[in-house]
Amino acid sequence: MITLAIDNQKVQVPAGTTVLEAAEKLGIAIPTLCHKQGFEPSAGCMVCVVQISGFSWLMPSCGTPAEEGMAVQTGTNEVNLARRAALELLLSDHIGDCEGPCRLGCPANMDIPRMIRFIAEGRADKAIEIIRRDIALPAVLGRICPAPCEKVCRRAAQDAPVSIRLLKRFAADADLDAPAPYRPVCKKPTGRSVAIVGAGPCGLSAAYYLAQKGHRCVLLEKNDQPGGMLRCAELKEKLPSRILDREISRIMDLGVQLQGGRELGRDFSLERLQKEFDAVFLAIGQPDHRPPLRLPLEMNEKKIVADRRTFRTSLEGIFAGGGALSSRRMCVKSVADGKEAAEAIDQFLRGQPPTGFQKEFNSRLGTLTKEEWKVFVNGADPQGRLEPDSPGGGFTALQAQSQARRCLHCDCRKKKNCKLRKLSTELKAVSGTYSGQRRGYSRIDDHPEAIFESGKCIQCGLCIQVLKRAGLGKGLTFRGRGFGVQIAAALDGPILQTAAEAARQCVQVCPTGAWSLKSK
Numbered sequence: 001m002i003t004l005a006i007d008n009q010k011v012q013v014p015a016g017t018t019v020l021e022a023a024e025k026l027g028i029a030i031p032t033l034c035h036k037q038g039f040e041p042s043a044g045c046m047v048c049v050v051q052i053s054g055f056s057w058l059m060p061s062c063g064t065p066a067e068e069g070m071a072v073q074t075g076t077n078e079v080n081l082a083r084r085a086a087l088e089l090l091l092s093d094h095i096g097d098c099e100g101p102c103r104l105g106c107p108a109n110m111d112i113p114r115m116i117r118f119i120a121e122g123r124a125d126k127a128i129e130i131i132r133r134d135i136a137l138p139a140v141l142g143r144i145c146p147a148p149c150e151k152v153c154r155r156a157a158q159d160a161p162v163s164i165r166l167l168k169r170f171a172a173d174a175d176l177d178a179p180a181p182y183r184p185v186c187k188k189p190t191g192r193s194v195a196i197v198g199a200g201p202c203g204l205s206a207a208y209y210l211a212q213k214g215h216r217c218v219l220l221e222k223n224d225q226p227g228g229m230l231r232c233a234e235l236k237e238k239l240p241s242r243i244l245d246r247e248i249s250r251i252m253d254l255g256v257q258l259q260g261g262r263e264l265g266r267d268f269s270l271e272r273l274q275k276e277f278d279a280v281f282l283a284i285g286q287p288d289h290r291p292p293l294r295l296p297l298e299m300n301e302k303k304i305v306a307d308r309r310t311f312r313t314s315l316e317g318i319f320a321g322g323g324a325l326s327s328r329r330m331c332v333k334s335v336a337d338g339k340e341a342a343e344a345i346d347q348f349l350r351g352q353p354p355t356g357f358q359k360e361f362n363s364r365l366g367t368l369t370k371e372e373w374k375v376f377v378n379g380a381d382p383q384g385r386l387e388p389d390s391p392g393g394g395f396t397a398l399q400a401q402s403q404a405r406r407c408l409h410c411d412c413r414k415k416k417n418c419k420l421r422k423l424s425t426e427l428k429a430v431s432g433t434y435s436g437q438r439r440g441y442s443r444i445d446d447h448p449e450a451i452f453e454s455g456k457c458i459q460c461g462l463c464i465q466v467l468k469r470a471g472l473g474k475g476l477t478f479r480g481r482g483f484g485v486q487i488a489a490a491l492d493g494p495i496l497q498t499a500a501e502a503a504r505q506c507v508q509v510c511p512t513g514a515w516s517l518k519s520k
Contacts (some may be wrong), residue, residue: 004070013066020048020061023074030074031083031423033090033511034460035062042461046086047423050074058082084427090420091363092434095441095455096513098362098421100410102164105152108336109357110134112149112164113411119167120404122397127171128182135168136208137201137335139176139247140230142169142394143238145332154410158377160385163395163403170400176246186254187214192349195220195277197264200228201331202322203283204251205338206345211254213346218277219256222263226252228285230331238392274317279345281311283338285323310354311341319345361424363431365410365441372441379445381405413451413516420458420512449517450503457514463506470502 001012006023013022018041023030033045041063049058053071058079061072073079102112111130118127131138145165153161175181192215196203199221207217219226226248230239252258262268264284273280282304306313306320313320321337344354368376386403388394395403412418423429444452507515 002066002068004066004068004072006072007074015065017066018062019050019052019059019064019066019070019072022066023050023061023072028074030061031426032062033419033423033458034462036462036509039462039465039509044460045090045458047083049079049082049086051076051079080427083423084429085433087420087424087427087429088431088433090458091424091429091431092436093439093455094363094420094431094512095365095439096363096412096453097365097410098360098412098415098418101152101154102149102162103411104362106134106149107330107333108134108339110149110168113407113409115171116162116164116167116404116407117409119171119400120407122401124171124174124397124400125178125182127167128175131168131171132182132184134339135332135335136205136251136338137230137247137331138168138172139243140201140239141332141335142166142172143243144235146330148330148332155380155406155408158373162406163385163387166388166395167400167404170395170397172247173394174397176243181250183250183253184212186212189216190214190349192216192278193218193276194279194281194345194349195273196281196283197273198228198283198285198322198324199223199226199258199260200283200285200322200334201230202324202334202338202341203228203281204248205335206281206283206321206342207256207338208251208254209339209342210345211251211256213342215278215346215349217256219258220262220264220268221258221260222266224260226258226260270318274315277317278349279317279319281341281345282313282318282320282324283322283334310344310356311337312344312348312354317348319348358425361421361429361431363421366438368441375441375443377408378443380408412456412513413518414510414513418512445518447503450507451516451518453514453516455514456512458512460511462509462511463515466505466509467502470505 002015002017003010003012004022005011006019006026006028009026009028011022011026013025020030020032020035030048030050032048034042035048046060048061050061051073052059052064061074100113103109106112111134115127115130118124118130128138135141142165147165149164150161153164155162190213194210194215194217196207196217197220199219203219204226207219210217225231227244230244231241264270270280304313304320304324306325308325311319311321319341321341322334340356344356348354381402383402383406385406386395386399388399389396415421439455442454503515504517507517
């Protein structure tokens with residue numbers, strides 16, 4: 001047995017054990033990309049480097065044997081900087097989006113591509129689940145949203161953007177008319193309460209998500225009915241009251257209480273709310289009181305000052321969002337504020353430091369050449385953008401499915417379990433740190449189940465080992481030298497035909513989205 005110390009903890013391991021395996025025995029997690037348990041180490045990505053006493057350079061833990069008396073450090077500043085640099089080198093040659101441009105353009109960060117795929121499959125019931133994870137008022141926004149997502153839709157470069165807003169409206173309307181509409185699962189009551197001042201789109205959205213987290217929510221609204229600016233005369237034609245009322249009722253059905261005809265500063269004070277509730281969320285819109293409403297906050301005639309990431313003010317338990325902070329000309333931004341504030345408020349109520357939603361790393365595909373475009377659009381329906389049969393109307397089920405099939409599937413098929421993305425988020429890697437001549441975009445999809453995108457490959461060689469184990473001849477191999485090396489079929493055959501029945505295994509071991517399944 002060999003005794004060594006890792007992060008000042010001693011461990012005994014058999015001879016032949018790697019430093020990575022020894023660390024795992026201690027419960028110390030060392031990040032890896034090209035390593036897979038049971039496979040030969042390649043030590044290619046250099047993300048698993050560690051600092052070993054007596055060495056002036058860092059060593060890859062996956063391929064370094066443990067030695068008697070070895071002293072290893074896994075989390076020094078030098079190690080973390082080297083890991084981040086290794087990731088940024090890989091990202092400099094990474095060709096592909098993590099999230100589609102449409103989702104990045106949506107203020108509510110809705111998973112638009114996934115919604116579209118469900119609609120294309122005729123599953124409006126699943127599409128509404130995806131929508132309501134991020135948008136509390138989808139039938140409303142399906143009518144009045146200016147659709148910033150469509151302005152960045154990559155399909156527009158070919159002909160016209162996908163009709164995302166109308167697809168969202170289709171799924172929302174189908175749910176409103178369904179005999180068993182979607183109802184989110186609410187956690188058990190926490191015993192904590194939140195006063196939400198203002199029942200406009202921001203306040204309603206906050207209530208919707210806080211109720212799901214198990215907190216008691218009370219909406220305090222100066223008007224008799226909830227809705228706020230959504231009931232203004234300018235929206236009457238686009239947004240019928242019956243649609244607004246039905247959508248709001250879905251929120252109230254989660255146990256949200258409404259106290260109408262009650263105005264802050266007239267019927268109750270902020271100090272009183274602080275005593276009666278565990279948290280307060282101000283969603284009152286821009287103050288229009290003359291003279292200005294006196295609140296013990298950083299407030300002037302135009303806005304309340306709060307942290308833009310957590311919506312927290314300087315007063316304990318007081319949060320503010322929507323028009324209370326600044327002008328919210330797009331309803332979708334107010335709805336997004338409500339959702340994000342609910343996350344921070346929930347953290348506060350559970351005794352955690354409010355941090356709000358944490359952003360994930362996102363790679364961008366960049367500009368495509370004409371030849372790359374031909375590859376990228378392959379498989380999408382070539383028909384043009386559809387418009388409803390009647391002005392101001394919505395899609396039929398067949399129209400919605402047809403329009404949804406125009407989507408180019410820009411987002412990565414493995415965005416949820418891509419190790420490159422996960423580590424880039426954790427280590428705060430920045431794409432574009434290193435620049436050079438990028439590889440061309442390539443996608444091979446002649447396999448019935450799998451897709452291979454060489455621009456996302458980090459040359460870990462795991463798929464090569466998979467095919468060798470499957471006994472598929474010479475299978476795959478590395479081709480090229482230096483920066484231009486890439487995975488290819490050993491005998492110049494089609495890469496996915498070579499992979500044959502082992503393609504699913506290649507997908508499973510691939511640490512990025514280079515190997516992915518066409519559908520799940």
